[in-house]
Amino acid sequence: MRLTPARLRPRDVLQVGSAGLRTRPLRVFLSALGIAIGIAAMTAVVGISASSQAEVDRQLAALGTNLLTVSPGSTLLGGTASLPPESVAMVGRIGPVRRVAATGKVPDTHAYRTDRIPEAQTGGISVQAAHLDLPAAVGAELAAGAWLNAATERYPAAVLGSAAARRLGITAAGGQVYVGSMWFTVVGVLDAVALAPELDSSVLVGWTAARTYLKFDGNPTTVYTRTADSAVEAVRAVLAATANPAAPSEVKVSRPSDALAARRATSKAFTGLLLGLGAVALLVGGVGVANTMVISVLERRAEIGLRRALGATRGQIRAQFLTESLLLSALGGVGGVLLGVVATTLYASTRSWAALVPVWASAGGVAATLVIGAVAGLYPAVRAARLSPTEALGSP
Known part of the structure; x- marks a missing residue:
């Protein structure tokens, strides 16, 4: 009689994937912080630029371009x-x-x-x-x-x-x-x-x-x-x-209003430069997540072997570690967006501007972290799934 492995529900996958995060809070915080810094930088740059442009548009509307x-x-x-x-x-x-x-x-x-x-x-x-x-x-x-x-x-x-x-x-x-x-x-x-x-x-x-x-x-x-x-x-x-x-x-x-329009164009060019720097920071954070996941796989070989011996499939092991990587990145992404919104609000208040953070910037920040998390966690997840039960259980 051929046994069919039990299927994990999405809720079960989340519980199994978050278990590794709960047992290593300091490492999770530091890894998520790298992602958060990159997302916060990008969100703040977009928010401050959008607030500045909105202020210029308000001035142009109030003062006129004629x-x-x-x-x-x-x-x-x-x-x-x-x-x-x-x-x-x-x-x-x-x-x-x-x-x-x-x-x-x-x-x-x-x-x-x-x-x-x-x-x-x-x-x-x-x-x-x-x-x-x-x-x-x-x-x-x-x-x-x-x-x-x-x-x-x-x-x-x-x-x-x-x-x-x-x-x-x-x-x-x-x-x-x-x-x-x-x-x-x-x-x-x-x-x-x-x-x-x-x-x-x-x-x-x-x-x-x-x-x-x-x-x-x-x-x-x-x-x-x-x-x-x-x-x-x-x-x-x-x-x-x-x-x-x-x-x-x-x-x-x-035409004096051209000076305000030129300031807006200069602000856009400067925003592009800062977004590039934020992307570099995000890439560094992604490397940190990948490093954390690789180390997690090495440290938890015995756990992987035990789960395989109890009937977990390679796909379930792969889903566990990929979910863990996505959750880790999502924590950094949400935290980064919140930090970026706070930074934008504080800066705008010092300049008497209305704080404006585009929805696409916040949603795009979280989406970018999920992509980074998926890419960073793919190799560790595949590596964990390839471990045989005897090899995993026999490791020190």
Whole structure:
């Protein structure tokens, strides 16, 4: 009469496969840690990158991609060109243009906290004349006080950029700064301007006040233009010729939102590099799992021989050790995903971002560990299954 070996149910396979893990907790922890480090690195990299890109997309959605700037370029002889005073009005007559404003740098003039500071110690705080509708054009918001109005723009009043306010030690309206040879009253402080960072380190005064008190010549340095979204490229193509018809080649036209998009592209390239490093760490963890399983087979030859003598088939022995390898890798994978999510959340909180870990990254991390576990445990499982009962029981 031929005996048929008993079939193991999936539950039995899991119990037998997890027995080796329960008896060697320290070795299991160290092996799973290698997998967890690789998965945590990959999950955190993807999560931080996704959070960063989401923040850039949020900024682009809030600030818009329809802001174009016009500024002087260089002359044919290498000198510094200039925009004519009427350039703002001419740009404003372009059909799709919705809003236009300008700033003009006041030459040889800087702002100081007191009148006791030597003129050479400027701290990089420049003075710029500004149009009244500048905040609406560049998407600037006030941190304190108010923006210039039709009354204050004619008198010695100033609004500080965020960086200039920190350097001057003024965080609220009501203080005074020494500009040129006279005092200007601070009426407002701006938040950081993402699309016009040059404003952050400037002291902004009214266009009329700059001409009256600071000998400003009235030539704009930068013209900010908001256009209809569908006509950005068309307006961009004619801005130079419109702003300076006599010398369009001496005009620079840029799109500030391109800098944010470039930052997103750079972030993607950097993410690819870090993912490669995470894959190397994952490979090292897989080697650790394979090493653990090979040693486990060598140490448990007697157990294998006893199970074979009691009727276990080669397939059941193979399934036992393959299951053990998969469970070991799964522990590392789940632990790594959790560590990666925690790392992403902590980093995003320090940057005031919304933490975002794509589902595919978490699921892919666990799936990758299962693949690593299957590959790492295949050879030890096959080797264990090939042991005959007499060879296994006779080993020391």
